[in-house]
Amino acid sequence: MSASRLPPTVAILGTGWLGLPLLTDLAGDHAIRGSCRSPSGAEAIRAAGGQPYDIDLPAAAGELPAFLDGADTLVITLPPGGRTHGERTTEYYLSALAPLAPFLRNGLHVLYTSSTGVYGNAVTGTVTETTPVAPDTASSRATVAAERWLREHAPSLAILRLGGLFGPGRDPIDFFRRREAIPEADAPVNLIGQQRAVAALRFVITRRVTGIFNLCAADHPSKREFYGDRYRAAGRPPKPFLPGGGAGKRIDSTKFRLLGGPEL
Numbered sequence: 712m713s714a715s716r717l718p719p720t721v722a723i724l725g726t727g728w729l730g731l732p733l734l735t736d737l738a739g740d741h742a743i744r745g746s747c748r749s750p751s752g753a754e755a756i757r758a759a760g761g762q763p764y765d766i767d768l769p770a771a772a773g774e775l776p777a778f779l780d781g782a783d784t785l786v787i788t789l790p791p792g793g794r795t796h797g798e799r800t801t802e803y804y805l806s807a808l809a810p811l812a813p814f815l816r817n818g819l820h821v822l823y824t825s826s827t828g829v830y831g832n833a834v835t836g837t838v839t840e841t842t843p844v845a846p847d848t849a850s851s852r853a854t855v856a857a858e859r860w861l862r863e864h865a866p867s868l869a870i871l872r873l874g875g876l877f878g879p880g881r882d883p884i885d886f887f888r889r890r891e892a893i894p895e896a897d898a899p900v901n902l903i904g905q906q907r908a909v910a911a912l913r914f915v916i917t918r919r920v921t922g923i924f925n926l927c928a929a930d931h932p933s934k935r936e937f938y939g940d941r942y943r944a945a946g947r948p949p950k951p952f953l954p955g956g957g958a959g960k961r962i963d964s965t966k967f968r969l970l971g972g973p974e975l
């Protein structure tokens with residue numbers, strides 16, 4: 712009789728807009744744990760097929776040992792929270808990560824959902840993983856600090872620098888809801904849809920991929936083309952497009968594509 716193998720255990724820290732669909736996707740063939748900060752969050756995790764753990768870092772870390780006990784993979788999707796924490800964002804973010812340190816042992820594969828924001832807004836042209844980081848916001852500075860902290864603490868680490876996320880409940884045209892016009896309309900967009908991001912994360916988890924990877928759609932239409940199409944699809948009149956930005960950054964995800972993973 713052959714011994715049956717247990718499914719790999721994945722612990723997802725932060726089950727929000729990206730973490731919960733990832734949990735749902737993995738629940739069919741993995742044992743899934745998800746962290747939450749509310750009873751409704753726990754209910755959503757259970758409904759998606761996962762086991763909830765009440766964790767709010769750094770203050771409420773009591774369930775971390777059980778959350779990570781025997782886990783094969785940890786996915787960290789905590790956002791840096793620049794709007795909430797302002798100039799203290801890096802301090803807050805590193806203090807939220809600190810309780811993880813004793814658990815980042817050999818054999819635990821760690822994924823961190825970083826952001827292409829680490830390259831900053833001033834960079835132009837093609838941006839690869841070797842492009843120097845140049846963070847220019849509270850959130851992107853904290854994200855760079857988190858990447859550095861995780862590189863020091865997690866022996867088996869995948870840093871995934873995601874482009875702007877869109878999908879259910881996050882229509883890209885809403886990014887400009889408070890604006891009269893869409894600025895730099897000739898600039899290329901650097902986005903990734905929720906489903907494709909989830910598929911990429913699943914691939915990284917199942918292949919135990921490590922390293923730094925940009926995750927962004929291969930095509931980079933101009934904002935004018937992309938958002939024009941979205942307004943038309945939504946049956947809404949487009950906001951005025953202001954010219955400029957044509958030399959803007961194009962996030963290149965060739966390194967990920969060469970792994971033979973899913974389309975971004």
Ligand SMILES: NC(=O)c1ccc[n+]([C@@H]2O[C@H](COP(=O)([O-])OP(=O)(O)OC[C@H]3O[C@@H](n4cnc5c(N)ncnc54)[C@H](OP(=O)(O)O)[C@@H]3O)[C@@H](O)[C@H]2O)c1
Binds near residue numbers: 727746826827
């Ligand atoms: N949005 C984008 O365009 C974009 C682009 C690039 C990268 N990213 C990155 O992608 C990741 C996922 O983003 P998302 O849109 O899914 O974020 P989200 O919807 O805000 O979800 C974040 C989750 O983390 C939880 N959380 C926040 N702070 C926590 C803390 N201190 N302790 C424990 N749990 C905490 C939240 O709990 P509650 O539900 O209780 O608040 C929520 O469930 C983030 O790392 C983000 O930086 C996002």
